[in-house]
Amino acid sequence: MKLLLLTLAALLLLSQLTPGSTRKCWNLRGKCRQKCFRKERVYVYCTNNKMCCVKPKYQPKHLPWKV
Template structure:
């Protein structure tokens, strides 16, 4: 019984110490990942050398320069 309580206490402690999600980027609209999903595009790199995956609606639009 003591072993069970000790195991539960350790698991609870580890769940509090480990981050629950991925790091946010691009003004909190993107997430740092190894690979972006189908509905996201990589726009910049994160500080941990992962891709900053951002949905297209949050990316800046390209300006067309007049010729």
Template structure:
């Protein structure tokens, strides 16, 4: 019984210490945050008003605007 209570206490404490999962955006390639990291870029906003931080390699490439 003591082992069960100890295990339960450890599980509850570790669940409180690990950071919460952030909401995903941009086809699950970005993360909703208040601030983006230095290498991340903002392309769209999340539904909760936070920035959708996306790595530049996952952002769409702009189409060349050639006019003939």
């Protein structure tokens, strides 16, 4: 019985530690966050005033000859 209670307590704690659902942005390639990770860049802003953090490989390439 103690083992069952310990297992339930551990599962409850682990369910609280998993990250919440972050909103997707930029064609489902980015995530809306307050702060981007090291390997991400801000390209646009989300509707909830957070930054849309996108990995550089998913951002469009800027062509210098097109305006």
